[in-house]
Amino acid sequence: EEEFTMVLKAACVFRSNATDPKELEKNRRFFQNVVADSANEIAIPDSNYQDALNDWYSGEENWVVHRSTAVNEKGICDSCGKHLHSLELSPVQVTEFMAKIEILVRENTKGKDDDGVRWEKFKAWLHRREQKRGDKGAYDCVIDAANIAYYKQNYQGGRFRFAMIDSIINFLERRNIRWLLIIHGSHLSNRDCRTSQDRVLKEKWMKSGNMYVAPGGFNDDWFWLYATLRRGGQTFLVSNDVMRDHHFNMLSQKTFQRWRDRHQVGFNVHWDKRTQKCSNAIVLPHSMFSSRTQLEYLDPNNSQSCLSDRVIEGDYPRDKDITAIHSPICTTGIVTSYQRGKQLSYTAEKPKLEDLQWLCCRKS
Helix, strand or coil: CHHHHHHHHHHHHHHHHCCCHHHHHHHHHHHHHHHHHHHHHCCCCCHHHHHHHHHHHHCCCCEEEEEEECECCCCEECCCCCECCEEECCHHHHHHHHHHHHHHHHHHCCCCCHHHHHHHHHHHHHHHHHHHHHHHHCCCEEEEHHHHHCCCCCCCCCCCCHHHHHHHHHHHHHCCCCEEEEEEHHHHCCCCCCCHHHHHHHHHHHHHCCEEEECCCCCHHHHHHHHHHHHCCCCEEECCCCCCCHHHHHCCHHHHHHHHHHHEECEEEEEECCCCEEEEEEECCCCCCCCCCEEEEECCCCCCECCCCCEEECCCCCCCCEEEEEEEEECCCCHHHHHCCCCCHHHCCCCCHHHEEEEEEEEC
16 A cells, blocks of 8 residues: 555656656556556555545646545435445456365365365255255345354353344344355354254254354355355345454455455344343344445546446456546544555454545546
8 A cells, every 4th residue: 555655646746847748648647547556456545545646636637626525324425426336346256256265165174074075065055055946045145153143252151142143033034134044063062052942043044944054174254255255246244253364364355355345244132141132133234335445437438437337346447537536544543454554454343434534536
């Protein structure tokens, strides 16, 4: 990020000193390409990056610049009224992402899985659901069972709570959201499945056909991640996991970060220690847009934005005329570790919408 910012600021300095029209146009093209590259790589930049964008576009003719503007929950910019987009992976990026997951699974289960049989069994199970059950085999979300069952259980007497998983499932079903539960086999043993109520819930989920049990020797993370990707579309993962584990860092930072931004949603559920019951289960709303730097381009055929659709797949292209930029910074400091710097940068807590301030630059 620091390198992108330095290059953008250098281009600003060059523009202020250059006089040759050809050199100025070459510099303008260069600046736009760096903006495109940085938008693909950096989700939420820091204020120095915003300063560089502000300096450039404030000095360009027919450009309007607003700092510290807001974007509402529908993705509409307060300053220009434009809808921000949902930035998704392209089909090629999804295929490559899934292939990378499979490579990591095999590398991390050597000696635990005979020629990948158990992993292939999982893939075959997903395929059978699609083939035999048709639309009934489809799912809108994947549930990370362990993350929900251990939610706020880090106290003496805290444990794996089947009832909390069921409360989240009930929340989804009341809204006609189809679910797939991924649970590790170790949680179905007597160690975690202790009470008669636990066993009733386990049997209910098994009979539904909507639960897959990750085998011993495997990390259940791979299963819910792969299942969410395989289903595609707007399928989302229900989990508060901040994904700091080392195996997430073995994935492409850019690809993983963009997927997580669009397809992970959090939840809340309250466990009453006194009554031993849960309440107030809720799955948080799925954001309508991506909270990251966004660009729009000129369509040479009709002089209008060619990125008017709400969903955009893949990376921003180079060598095209940018007509609008929306770039956020985080005001709370949470994003310092999320956005940049170290290997774990993209796996920390995601910032809230109300903690973001946006730079809006648009061609008038």
